[in-house]
Amino acid sequence: MTGEIEQDELNEQFLRILQEDDVLSAREFLNQQNISDVAVLIDEFPEYEAKIISNMSIHRASSVFKILDLSSQKSIIQSLPPYKTAELLNELPADDRTSFLEELPSEVVKELIRLLDPEERKITLALLGYPEGSVGRLMTPDYIAVQVDWTMSEVLDHIREEGKHSETIDVIYVVNDKGEFVDDIRIREILLSPPDREIGDAIDNRFITLKVTDDQEVANQIFKMNNRVALPVVDDKNILLGIVTIDDVLWVANEEFSEDMQKMGGTEALNEPYLEIPLMKLFKKRAIWLIVLFLGEMLTATAMGYFEDEIAKAVVLALFVPLIISSGGNSGSQASTLIIQAMAVGEVTLSDWWRVLRREILSGLMLGSILGLIGFFRIVAWNSIFHTYGDHTALIGITVGVSLVGVVLWGTITGSMLPIALKKLGADPATSSAPFVATLVDVTGLLIYFSMAFIFMKDILS
Amino acid sequence: MTGEIEQDELNEQFLRILQEDDVLSAREFLNQQNISDVAVLIDEFPEYEAKIISNMSIHRASSVFKILDLSSQKSIIQSLPPYKTAELLNELPADDRTSFLEELPSEVVKELIRLLDPEERKITLALLGYPEGSVGRLMTPDYIAVQVDWTMSEVLDHIREEGKHSETIDVIYVVNDKGEFVDDIRIREILLSPPDREIGDAIDNRFITLKVTDDQEVANQIFKMNNRVALPVVDDKNILLGIVTIDDVLWVANEEFSEDMQKMGGTEALNEPYLEIPLMKLFKKRAIWLIVLFLGEMLTATAMGYFEDEIAKAVVLALFVPLIISSGGNSGSQASTLIIQAMAVGEVTLSDWWRVLRREILSGLMLGSILGLIGFFRIVAWNSIFHTYGDHTALIGITVGVSLVGVVLWGTITGSMLPIALKKLGADPATSSAPFVATLVDVTGLLIYFSMAFIFMKDILS
Incomplete structure (x- = not known):
C-alpha cells in the first residue's frame, strides 16, 4: 500500500498537473494510478472530484466511483453534466448501481433511472424490486452462462466474445434450455479439459445456490463456508437470475458489523462515515x-x-x-x-x-x-x-x-x-x-x- | 442453502448408511455432498468425525477440515491414525495449515510439522516465522508465476501443467528472472490475447501489492477498495513470496469483528464459539x-x-x-x-x-x-x-x-x-x-x- 510519504508526493504531482491545466497529461497521470489511489485523491481534493472522474476512461471512472463514500458519490453525480452522469451510471456494474441508488431519495432515483439505456433500466428496476438486505440487491446479471450440451471449445469461444462484459470469468454457469441452473464450473476445469468434451460431462453436480430472497447475512455465512469467489442466484423455480461475487459480500460483512457495533453502543446505525455525517x-x-x-x-x-x-x-x-x-x-x-x-x-x-x-x-x-x-x-x-x-x-x-x-x-x-x-x-x-x-x-x-x-x-x- | 427439513433428511440418510457399515456407499454418499454440508454433518455427529474424514478423498477431506471449528479440528487430528493425519496436513493449503497450527501449543506444532513432507515443512516453517496477525500468516505459496518474456501460449501451457496445484488461476503473477514481482494479470486478459503476444506487452503496470509484514486489517481494507480476488505479497526487496486470496480475508474480517465486539463488551476475546468454550x-x-x-x-x-x-x-x-x-x-x-x-x-x-x-x-x-x-x-x-x-x-x-x-x-x-x-x-x-x-x-x-x-x-x- 502507498505509504504516507508516497501519498504526499502523489498529491503534489497531481496539483502540479492540474495547475498546468493540460488535459492530456492529467488523463495520462490518472490513467497510471490504481483506482484506490484515485479514490484517495478524490477524498483529499473534493473540489476536483468531477474533474477527476471526467478525465478518466468511463470504465475506470466507474471502478473509482463504486468504491467512493456515499457522500462523494452524491456530490459527483450532482456536479457532472447529465450526459456524463448517464455514461457513468450505464457503465457502473448493476450490483453497485443498485447499492448506490438504494441510498437516494426516490425522486432522485426516478430521475437517474431515466438516464439509463433501456436494457440497463430494465435490469436496475428488477434489482430494486428485491427487498432491501436481500441477496437480490447484491446480484449482478453480468455473468457468463453456457448451455449444458456445448463443447469446451464452444464455451471458450463464447467466453472470448462475452468475457469483456462479465463481472467474473473465473466461474462459468451452466444452464439448460429453460434457463434453469444446472451447475457451475471453474474456468480452470474448462482450460484443463480436452476441447471436444461436452461441458455436461465435466460438471460434478456439486453446487451451492443462493435464493434471491435470502438475507445478505446468509450469503456471508455461505461464502465463508464454501471457498467460492462467486455464487449463482436462483428464484423459487431454479431459474438462474444472476450471481453474487465475494467482494460485494466483504463490503456487506464490513457494513453489517459496523451497524451491529453502533447499535450495541446505543446509537442508531449511522450509515455514513463518522467524520462525514453532519x-x-x-x-x-x-x-x-x-x-x-x-x-x-x-x-x-x-x-x-x-x-x-x-x-x-x-x-x-x-x-x-x-x-x-x-x-x-x-x-x-x-x-x-x-x-x-x-x-x-x-x-x-x-x-x-x-x-x-x-x-x-x-x-x-x-x-x-x-x-x-x-x-x-x-x-x-x-x-x-x-x-x-x-x-x-x-x-x-x-x-x-x-x-x-x-x-x-x-x-x-x-x-x-x-x-x-x-x-x-x-x-x-x-x-x-x-x-x-x-x-x-x-x-x-x-x-x-x-x-x-x-x-x-x-x-x-x- | 439447505433448509432445516432437508438437513434432517440428510442426517437420517447418513445414519442409515453408517449403520449398514458399507464403506463404499458411505464414500459415495459423502462424495455427493457439498463440503459445507459435510461440515454440518461433523457438527451434528462429532462421534463419527474421524470416520467421515477418513472416508473422503484426501482433497475433499482437506477442504472440509479447513472450514471446521478449531475444536473439531483438534479432536479429528487426535483421533485419526498418524498416516492419515500426515496425508491431511500435507494436503491442506499452506495458508489454512498455518492458521490451524498457530492455534496449537508449540509441542504439538513441532510434532505435526515432523509429519509433513520436506517441501511442505519448509513452507510451513517459513510462514509460521511471520508475526501473528501479519499478512505473511495468510499467504499461500500455491500460485502461478510466469516470466515476463513468455508468450501467451507458453503461459497457457504452464497453467495447464501447474494449475491443479494452485489455489487460484484467476490471476497470474508475472516476475522477472530475479523473482521480483512485475505485475499481475487476470486469466481473462490472457484468454482474450493473441497466442504469440508476449505477456510483458499485455500487462498494464497497475498493480497493488501487500507487504508480507503488513497487518491483516490493512489487507482487508485494500481488498475492500480494489475489487481483486487475490493480491501478491512481496518482501522489502519486492521479491514475490506468495499470494493472499479474498476468501481468507473474509474469514479474518469476521474474526476480527468478533474479537472487537467481545472486547467492547468487556470480555477477553474468546477465540472459540460461545457454546463450545469450556x-x-x-x-x-x-x-x-x-x-x-x-x-x-x-x-x-x-x-x-x-x-x-x-x-x-x-x-x-x-x-x-x-x-x-x-x-x-x-x-x-x-x-x-x-x-x-x-x-x-x-x-x-x-x-x-x-x-x-x-x-x-x-x-x-x-x-x-x-x-x-x-x-x-x-x-x-x-x-x-x-x-x-x-x-x-x-x-x-x-x-x-x-x-x-x-x-x-x-x-x-x-x-x-x-x-x-x-x-x-x-x-x-x-x-x-x-x-x-x-x-x-x-x-x-x-x-x-x-x-x-x-x-x-x-x-x-x-
Missing part, C-alpha cells in the same frame, strides 16, 4: 437512544425514593449504590455482547436459548460470588484501617456481598436472554446494547440491594 | 475484566464516602446518583463505540483526534443540555404532583440539570478520546469497552455532581 444528524441518532435510556433510568430515582427513609437511617447504604448497579450493568453488557456476537456469526440460534440460560446462570453465580467476596473483604478491611463504616460493618459487608451475587446473576441472565428475545420478536438482537441492558439492570439492582438491606440490617433500619 | 475458560475470560472494573468501581464508594455528611443533610441528593452516573456511562459508551468502529474501518485515524474532539465537545454539550432539561423538568413536575423533594426542589433540579450537562460532556470526551489514546499507546482501541468507559466516568461523574451540589445548594449543605 453534526445535527449525528446528534439526532445519538439523542434518541440516550433520551429513551434516560427516561428509563429515571425509574432509579423513583426506586431510590422508596428507600429514602432507610438511607436517612443508614447513609452508609447510599455509598455502595454506584458499585452495586455498575456491577450489574457490567456483567449484563458482557453477557449481551457475547450472545449478540455469537448470534451474528451463527454460533447461537433461537433454539439454543436453554443451553445459553444454563451456562449464564452458572457463570452469573460464579462471577457474582467472586465480586461478592471481594466486596465483603474490601468493606471489612477498609473499616479495620479507616473505621469508616461504624459498628455495623459486618452487616453492611454481608448486605453488599449477597446483593452482588444477586445483581450479577440477574445482569447475566437479562443480558443473555434479551438478544434472544428480541430476535424471537423479529427485532435486531444488536438493539440490546450495553447501555440498554445496563439501564434495565440498574432499577432491579437497586431493588435487590435494598431488599437485602431489609433482610440483613433489619434492626438498624427499623 | 465453562471454566469462559468464566476466566469474563472474570478478569469484571474484577478489574469492580476494583475501579470501588472508587465510587470512596468518593461517596467523602460526601457522606452532605448526603446525611440532604438525602434527596442520593436519589439521583444512579441517574447521573448512568447518563455519563451511556454517553461514554456511545462515543467510544462510534470511534472504535470508525477506527476499525479506517474512517478515523490518530491524526483526526482534534476533529473528533471538536465534534464530541459539541455533541456532548447538546446531548447533555437535552438530558439536563428533561431532568430539571422531571424533578419540578414530579414535585408539583407528589411533593417528594420538599422545599428545595428548584435547587435540586438545577443541581441535577447542570450536573447532567457536565457528566454527559465528560462522558463523550472520555469515551471518544480513550480509544484514540489506546491506539496511540499501541494497545487495541476495542479494549476501551463500554463497561471500561462507564467505570472511568462513574467516579468523575460523582465528583461533578457533588461539586454542583456545593455550588447550588450551599445553604442547605453547610
Whole structure:
C-alpha cells in the first residue's frame, strides 16, 4: 500500500498537473494510478472530484466511483453534466448501481433511472424490486452462462466474445434450455479439459445456490463456508437470475458489523462515515437512544425514593449504590455482547436459548460470588484501617456481598436472554446494547440491594 | 442453502448408511455432498468425525477440515491414525495449515510439522516465522508465476501443467528472472490475447501489492477498495513470496469483528464459539475484566464516602446518583463505540483526534443540555404532583440539570478520546469497552455532581 510519504508526493504531482491545466497529461497521470489511489485523491481534493472522474476512461471512472463514500458519490453525480452522469451510471456494474441508488431519495432515483439505456433500466428496476438486505440487491446479471450440451471449445469461444462484459470469468454457469441452473464450473476445469468434451460431462453436480430472497447475512455465512469467489442466484423455480461475487459480500460483512457495533453502543446505525455525517444528524441518532435510556433510568430515582427513609437511617447504604448497579450493568453488557456476537456469526440460534440460560446462570453465580467476596473483604478491611463504616460493618459487608451475587446473576441472565428475545420478536438482537441492558439492570439492582438491606440490617433500619 | 427439513433428511440418510457399515456407499454418499454440508454433518455427529474424514478423498477431506471449528479440528487430528493425519496436513493449503497450527501449543506444532513432507515443512516453517496477525500468516505459496518474456501460449501451457496445484488461476503473477514481482494479470486478459503476444506487452503496470509484514486489517481494507480476488505479497526487496486470496480475508474480517465486539463488551476475546468454550475458560475470560472494573468501581464508594455528611443533610441528593452516573456511562459508551468502529474501518485515524474532539465537545454539550432539561423538568413536575423533594426542589433540579450537562460532556470526551489514546499507546482501541468507559466516568461523574451540589445548594449543605 502507498505509504504516507508516497501519498504526499502523489498529491503534489497531481496539483502540479492540474495547475498546468493540460488535459492530456492529467488523463495520462490518472490513467497510471490504481483506482484506490484515485479514490484517495478524490477524498483529499473534493473540489476536483468531477474533474477527476471526467478525465478518466468511463470504465475506470466507474471502478473509482463504486468504491467512493456515499457522500462523494452524491456530490459527483450532482456536479457532472447529465450526459456524463448517464455514461457513468450505464457503465457502473448493476450490483453497485443498485447499492448506490438504494441510498437516494426516490425522486432522485426516478430521475437517474431515466438516464439509463433501456436494457440497463430494465435490469436496475428488477434489482430494486428485491427487498432491501436481500441477496437480490447484491446480484449482478453480468455473468457468463453456457448451455449444458456445448463443447469446451464452444464455451471458450463464447467466453472470448462475452468475457469483456462479465463481472467474473473465473466461474462459468451452466444452464439448460429453460434457463434453469444446472451447475457451475471453474474456468480452470474448462482450460484443463480436452476441447471436444461436452461441458455436461465435466460438471460434478456439486453446487451451492443462493435464493434471491435470502438475507445478505446468509450469503456471508455461505461464502465463508464454501471457498467460492462467486455464487449463482436462483428464484423459487431454479431459474438462474444472476450471481453474487465475494467482494460485494466483504463490503456487506464490513457494513453489517459496523451497524451491529453502533447499535450495541446505543446509537442508531449511522450509515455514513463518522467524520462525514453532519453534526445535527449525528446528534439526532445519538439523542434518541440516550433520551429513551434516560427516561428509563429515571425509574432509579423513583426506586431510590422508596428507600429514602432507610438511607436517612443508614447513609452508609447510599455509598455502595454506584458499585452495586455498575456491577450489574457490567456483567449484563458482557453477557449481551457475547450472545449478540455469537448470534451474528451463527454460533447461537433461537433454539439454543436453554443451553445459553444454563451456562449464564452458572457463570452469573460464579462471577457474582467472586465480586461478592471481594466486596465483603474490601468493606471489612477498609473499616479495620479507616473505621469508616461504624459498628455495623459486618452487616453492611454481608448486605453488599449477597446483593452482588444477586445483581450479577440477574445482569447475566437479562443480558443473555434479551438478544434472544428480541430476535424471537423479529427485532435486531444488536438493539440490546450495553447501555440498554445496563439501564434495565440498574432499577432491579437497586431493588435487590435494598431488599437485602431489609433482610440483613433489619434492626438498624427499623 | 439447505433448509432445516432437508438437513434432517440428510442426517437420517447418513445414519442409515453408517449403520449398514458399507464403506463404499458411505464414500459415495459423502462424495455427493457439498463440503459445507459435510461440515454440518461433523457438527451434528462429532462421534463419527474421524470416520467421515477418513472416508473422503484426501482433497475433499482437506477442504472440509479447513472450514471446521478449531475444536473439531483438534479432536479429528487426535483421533485419526498418524498416516492419515500426515496425508491431511500435507494436503491442506499452506495458508489454512498455518492458521490451524498457530492455534496449537508449540509441542504439538513441532510434532505435526515432523509429519509433513520436506517441501511442505519448509513452507510451513517459513510462514509460521511471520508475526501473528501479519499478512505473511495468510499467504499461500500455491500460485502461478510466469516470466515476463513468455508468450501467451507458453503461459497457457504452464497453467495447464501447474494449475491443479494452485489455489487460484484467476490471476497470474508475472516476475522477472530475479523473482521480483512485475505485475499481475487476470486469466481473462490472457484468454482474450493473441497466442504469440508476449505477456510483458499485455500487462498494464497497475498493480497493488501487500507487504508480507503488513497487518491483516490493512489487507482487508485494500481488498475492500480494489475489487481483486487475490493480491501478491512481496518482501522489502519486492521479491514475490506468495499470494493472499479474498476468501481468507473474509474469514479474518469476521474474526476480527468478533474479537472487537467481545472486547467492547468487556470480555477477553474468546477465540472459540460461545457454546463450545469450556465453562471454566469462559468464566476466566469474563472474570478478569469484571474484577478489574469492580476494583475501579470501588472508587465510587470512596468518593461517596467523602460526601457522606452532605448526603446525611440532604438525602434527596442520593436519589439521583444512579441517574447521573448512568447518563455519563451511556454517553461514554456511545462515543467510544462510534470511534472504535470508525477506527476499525479506517474512517478515523490518530491524526483526526482534534476533529473528533471538536465534534464530541459539541455533541456532548447538546446531548447533555437535552438530558439536563428533561431532568430539571422531571424533578419540578414530579414535585408539583407528589411533593417528594420538599422545599428545595428548584435547587435540586438545577443541581441535577447542570450536573447532567457536565457528566454527559465528560462522558463523550472520555469515551471518544480513550480509544484514540489506546491506539496511540499501541494497545487495541476495542479494549476501551463500554463497561471500561462507564467505570472511568462513574467516579468523575460523582465528583461533578457533588461539586454542583456545593455550588447550588450551599445553604442547605453547610
